[in-house]
Amino acid sequence: MIDKLTQAWGRSPLATVDPQMAALIRREESRQETTLDLIASQSIVSRAVAEAENSVLRHKYAEGYPGKRYYAGCGNYDEIEQLTIDRAKALFGADHANVQLLSGVPANTAVYLAALKLGDPVMGMDLSQGGHLSHGSKVALSGKNYTFHSYGVRPDNGLIDYDAVQRMAGEVKPKMIVCGASAYPRKIDFSRFREIADSVGAVLLADISHIAGLVAAGVHPSPVHAGADFVTTTTHKTLLGPRSAIILSKKEHADTIDKAVFPGTQGGAHFNTVAAVGVAFLEAQGAAFKDCMQQIVTNARILAETLLGAGATLKTGGTDNHLMLVDVNTSFGISGKTAQDALETAGIVANRNTIQGDKSPFKPTGIRLGTPTVTARGMGDPEMRRIGGWVLEVLRNPNDRVLQGRIRSEVEILCRAFPLMDRYVTRGTYP
Numbered sequence: 001m002i003d004k005l006t007q008a009w010g011r012s013p014l015a016t017v018d019p020q021m022a023a024l025i026r027r028e029e030s031r032q033e034t035t036l037d038l039i040a041s042q043s044i045v046s047r048a049v050a051e052a053e054n055s056v057l058r059h060k061y062a063e064g065y066p067g068k069r070y071y072a073g074c075g076n077y078d079e080i081e082q083l084t085i086d087r088a089k090a091l092f093g094a095d096h097a098n099v100q101l102l103s104g105v106p107a108n109t110a111v112y113l114a115a116l117k118l119g120d121p122v123m124g125m126d127l128s129q130g131g132h133l134s135h136g137s138k139v140a141l142s143g144k145n146y147t148f149h150s151y152g153v154r155p156d157n158g159l160i161d162y163d164a165v166q167r168m169a170g171e172v173k174p175k176m177i178v179c180g181a182s183a184y185p186r187k188i189d190f191s192r193f194r195e196i197a198d199s200v201g202a203v204l205l206a207d208i209s210h211i212a213g214l215v216a217a218g219v220h221p222s223p224v225h226a227g228a229d230f231v232t233t234t235t236h237k238t239l240l241g242p243r244s245a246i247i248l249s250k251k252e253h254a255d256t257i258d259k260a261v262f263p264g265t266q267g268g269a270h271f272n273t274v275a276a277v278g279v280a281f282l283e284a285q286g287a288a289f290k291d292c293m294q295q296i297v298t299n300a301r302i303l304a305e306t307l308l309g310a311g312a313t314l315k316t317g318g319t320d321n322h323l324m325l326v327d328v329n330t331s332f333g334i335s336g337k338t339a340q341d342a343l344e345t346a347g348i349v350a351n352r353n354t355i356q357g358d359k360s361p362f363k364p365t366g367i368r369l370g371t372p373t374v375t376a377r378g379m380g381d382p383e384m385r386r387i388g389g390w391v392l393e394v395l396r397n398p399n400d401r402v403l404q405g406r407i408r409s410e411v412e413i414l415c416r417a418f419p420l421m422d423r424y425v426t427r428g429t430y431p
């Protein structure tokens with residue numbers, strides 16, 4: 001009986017063991033294959049990254065750090081982690097890298113634990129003006145543990161108000177300034193933030209989750225070069241890696257950062273992901289990655305120009321990076337939710353977003369459009385013009401289901417010309 005069980009267990013394909021879940025995954029594969037993903041915080045991974053992520057490395061605990069593990073059998077894990085650390089340091093020119101983070105929020109949490117005491121004054125960008133939940137939002141652990149003061153963007157031009165940041169720093173005397181954003185379409189002046197932090201003796205954390213790929217490719221200025229004490233980033237946005245995060249720091253913070261990650265805030269790292277991050281960082285050193293990052297920015301500019309040319313209003317009047325914020329209330333007299341739903345019906349997936357000036361965080365009037373996924377699929381200038389045209393048609397006629405159906409079919413034809421799922425050997429994995 002036991003023999004029969006061990007023989008059978010673990011060897012049947014997913015479709016046999018769990019046809020319900022298998023069908024749902026197939027349905028999602030088809031959705032991703034046939035729709036345009038303009039969600040700025042997402043991207044797709046290469047086949048090589050997917051293979052590493054789908055490896056047996058997922059099976060083992062390796063708590064600790066290379067050469068200092070709490071488990072036996074970790075020799076391969078030591079080499080894998082060290083390789084990923086070395087690639088992270090080389091890619092960003094950093095003194096120290098911790099690559100064990102489970103995701104972006106845990107990365108920021110660990111930096112706060114390493115550098116702050118409970119209740120310390122900290123400055124971060126307001127969530128409703130482009131910041132992130134983990135930069136001191138009242139509903140998040142960061143906002144509960146520390147005394148955050150939020151800065152924002154100028155009402156007239158939507159740009160970060162550096163003078164106001166300087167004034168606020170003088171008043172609240174923060175121990176740390178957090179810069180970096182989730183919805184900001186322009187370059188961030190990390191050197192200016194460094195100056196402001198220095199003027200009040202604060203440490204500087206740059207969270208480059210959204211723009212890390214652009215930074216690695218030299219398409220956006222680097223906070224490491226500008227002297228940030230800590231740099232956090234997710235690896236699954238413009239970096240085109242698996243869902244994970246890293247912390248980069250100056251040498252003097254190396255030990256406190258490592259202790260804050262493990263055992264401070266995490267247990268065992270996900271080593272299949274650590275290896276996949278290492279693969280993504282190797283790919284990020286190549287010419288093809290640089291071209292892709294350049295094209296992400298070019299594609300965003302072309303999409304923005306297409307919308308602006310038709311009279312739409314974009315926050316800050318355009319974009320320097322991979323994303324733009326369309327003020328759909330001013331442009332089309334509709335809400336962010338209406339825009340999001342109408343676009344999704346037409347096969348164009350983007351998310352509503354609060355923008356500076358919104359009265360309620362529950363009724364955003366913006367829509368955030370980003371180009372990482374469509375660019376990684378291989379789309380370029382002509383495709384961006386077509387996509388821009390579709391976005392305009394849909395947002396001008398948000399209740400026209402016939403129009404949305406027609407565009408949905410055209411979107412599918414375009415998507416099939418830039419296939420996605422053929423990268424992944426899913427069927428080989430579940431034979």
Ligand SMILES: *Cc1c(COP(=O)(O)O)cnc(C)c1O
Pocket residue numbers: 041103104105106131132134180181182207208209210234244245
């Ligand atoms: C996406 C993002 C994060 C959070 O990452 P998770 O992986 O969702 O935890 C943190 N900071 C910024 C600025 C982000 O854009």
